[in-house]
Amino acid sequence: MPVEFRADLHIHTCLSPCADLFMTPRNIIEKAASLGINIIAICDHNSAENIAVTHDLGKYRGITVIPGMEITSSEEVHILGLFSSLDRVYDMQEQVYQHLQPGENDEDAFGMQVVVNEEDEVLDFNKRLLIGSTDLSIDQVVALIHSFQGIAIASHIDREGFGIIGQLGFIPAETGFDALEISSRTPEEKAIETFITYRSFPWITSSDAHQLEDIGKKTVGLHMNHATFEELCLALRGSEGRKIVT
Amino acid sequence: MELQDLINSLSLEIKTPELDLHREVTGGYASDLLSDVIGNAQKGNIWVTLQIHLNIIAVASLKELSGIILVSNRNPDADTLKKANAENVPLMTSTLPTFDLVGKLYALGLRCR
Numbered sequence: 001m002p003v004e005f006r007a008d009l010h011i012h013t014c015l016s017p018c019a020d021l022f023m024t025p026r027n028i029i030e031k032a033a034s035l036g037i038n039i040i041a042i043c044d045h046n047s048a049e050n051i052a053v054t055h056d057l058g059k060y061r062g063i064t065v066i067p068g069m070e071i072t073s074s075e076e077v078h079i080l081g082l083f084s085s086l087d088r089v090y091d092m093q094e095q096v097y098q099h100l101q102p103g104e105n106d107e108d109a110f111g112m113q114v115v116v117n118e119e120d121e122v123l124d125f126n127k128r129l130l131i132g133s134t135d136l137s138i139d140q141v142v143a144l145i146h147s148f149q150g151i152a153i154a155s156h157i158d159r160e161g162f163g164i165i166g167q168l169g170f171i172p173a174e175t176g177f178d179a180l181e182i183s184s185r186t187p188e189e190k191a192i193e194t195f196i197t198y199r200s201f202p203w204i205t206s207s208d209a210h211q212l213e214d215i216g217k218k219t220v221g222l223h224m225n226h227a228t229f230e231e232l233c234l235a236l237r238g239s240e241g242r243k244i245v246t
Numbered sequence: 247m248e249l250q251d252l253i254n255s256l257s258l259e260i261k262t263p264e265l266d267l268h269r270e271v272t273g274g275y276a277s278d279l280l281s282d283v284i285g286n287a288q289k290g291n292i293w294v295t296l297q298i299h300l301n302i303i304a305v306a307s308l309k310e311l312s313g314i315i316l317v318s319n320r321n322p323d324a325d326t327l328k329k330a331n332a333e334n335v336p337l338m339t340s341t342l343p344t345f346d347l348v349g350k351l352y353a354l355g356l357r358c359r
Contacts, residue, residue, distance in 0.1 A: 018301075076279055101281050109308040109333075131301065133281035161299030 002223040002241050007039035007232075008032065008216050009066065010080060010155070010181060010206035013050040016070075017111035017131050020211040024120045025054035027212055033061045035216040038227050041206075043068040043080050045130045046096050048089045049115045055086065057118055064227040070155060071096055072133040073141050078155035078162045080181065081145040084229045088148045095144055101132035138164070142176050151233060152176065156183040156208055157198070158191060171198060179204050179236050184218040188246065202236045202244055221245035247271050247354065249312055249336060252292065256350055258315060258338040261327060265336050271312045274356040276348050280305050287311060288359060294348055298322045303329040303337075313337065317344045 011028060012019040025042075032040050040058070042051045042065060051067045058065035067089035068082040083089040104127050105113055113126035136144065145152040154177050160166035171177070179202040182191045192199070205218040223243045224231035234242040250267040253260060260267070272290030277283050278297050287293060289310045295302060296317050303326060306314050313336035316322060322330070322337060330337040340347050 072281075074281075076281060101285065103284065106308050109304040129284075131304070132284060133279075161297065161301070 002225055002243075004245060005038040005222045005224055005227050006036060006219045007041075007222055008037050008207050008209070008219045009039070009041040009068070009082065009153075009204060010043050010070070010208045011040050011215060012044055012070075012208070012210050013042060013054065014112070014114040014116065015044045015047055015050045015126060015130070016210065017045070017105060017107075017113050018210055019044075019111075021112065021114065022212055023210065024116050025050055025057050026118065026120050028054060028215065029057045029061050029063055029065075031212050031215045032063055037063065037216055037219060039064040039066065039222070039232070041066040041068040041080070041082050043070040043082075045070050046072060046100055046132075046134065047113075047126060047128070047130050048093045049124075049126060051089060052086055053116065053118050066229055066232070069093065069096065071136075071141050071145075072162070073138045074133055074135050075138055075167050076133055076162055077138055077164045077167045079138065079141050079145070080151075080153040080155050081141075081148075082151040082153070082229070082232070084149060088150060091148045092144065092150065096134055097128065099134040099136050101129055101134070103129040103132060105129055105131070138168075138175060146176065151178045151236065153179045153181050153204065155181050156185075157195065158182050158186040177201060181206055181208075182218075183208055184214075202238070204236075204244065205246070247356065249292070252351075252354065253338060255354060256340060256347070258340050261316075261322060261337040261339060262330050262335070264331060265334055267336055269312050269336075271356065273359040274348070274351045275311075275358055276344055283309065291358075292351070292356070294344055294351070296320050296344065298326055300325045300329055302326065303333050303335050306335045307333040311335070315340055315347065317342060317347055
């Protein structure tokens with residue numbers, strides 16, 4: 001029988017230049033556990049290098065960590081890719097790195113990009129320009145995510161900067177998003193009123209947390225049999241008794 | 247041309263009055279894609295955009311631009327304004343849309359370089 005799980009499917013770590021340095025895997029897992037969140041997805045900008053650690057830490061605390069990335073398209077639209085395994089997210093990362101705007105991160109301008117271990121110790125600083133864009137169009141990003149059996153979600157469609165509607169005016173009907181994300185900024189009633197045209201897509205709400213206190217600010221309820229990626233796919237489609245609840 | 251003179255000529259509203267506006271404007275760049283500005287704007291350029299997100303300040307700081315003009319009276323986010331002051335990036339607004347504003351900048355002798 002499906003039961004309700006709470007999920008926050010959009011959380012950044014200290015690898016994202018714009019995220020707080022306290023967003024270490026350990027702190028994120030502890031915070032999620034304290035809030036009773038069952039599933040989180042780690043979605044750093046154009047990189048997946050802090051996910052394995054978070055995934056392992058999550059296991060000890062009974063939290064499912066879905067490997068994800070927030071990819072920047074050539075139109076500067078943010079797209080979440082969620083994947084079934086670390087291998088798949090690394091496949092995606094390889095593609096994203098190949099297509100990422102060249103250049104080195106400027107820590108003073110954009111912030112540090114820290115790769116850490118389970119003890120919050122610094123392993124490395126990612127040098128790539130993760131704040132930059134790929135030269136992949138929205139359609140190409142969505143197609144790549146799907147080629148690795150991932151879920152493609154349009155990030156924070158209610159945000160002007162880097163949201164698809166803010167950048168392009170509307171969501172093209174032929175774009176193959178599996179879901180749309182509404183940020184914590186817009187209350188549900190307002191979102192329904194504003195984005196009524198897009199009700200045919202599954203909607204999720206998530207925190208897009210860049211600092212610890214934002215984790216769980218918005219979550220999505222999922223009626224599923226288990227806290228797994230496969231069940232999440234069914235819930236987004238509303239298949240076999242699984243579904244999204246608010 | 248000095249930024250202060252440019253502001254006077256175009257009647258721009260200064261959003262960061264505490265910052266020193268006596269700095270050289272070497273040319274101009276107009277774009278709403280941050281990646282394009284990172285790739286192509288030149289040091290000392292004045293940047294014309296309608297983007298008001300916080301990241302514009304980081305980009306302007308990285309590229310050592312002489313300032314940012316927001317078009318069509320666009321109001322910067324509070325975070326953006328705070329960061330502009332912290333990063334010493336002058337932020338101005340114009341009532342004009344991009345096309346008209348860039349026309350005036352061109353007429354003042356500024357070029358994309």
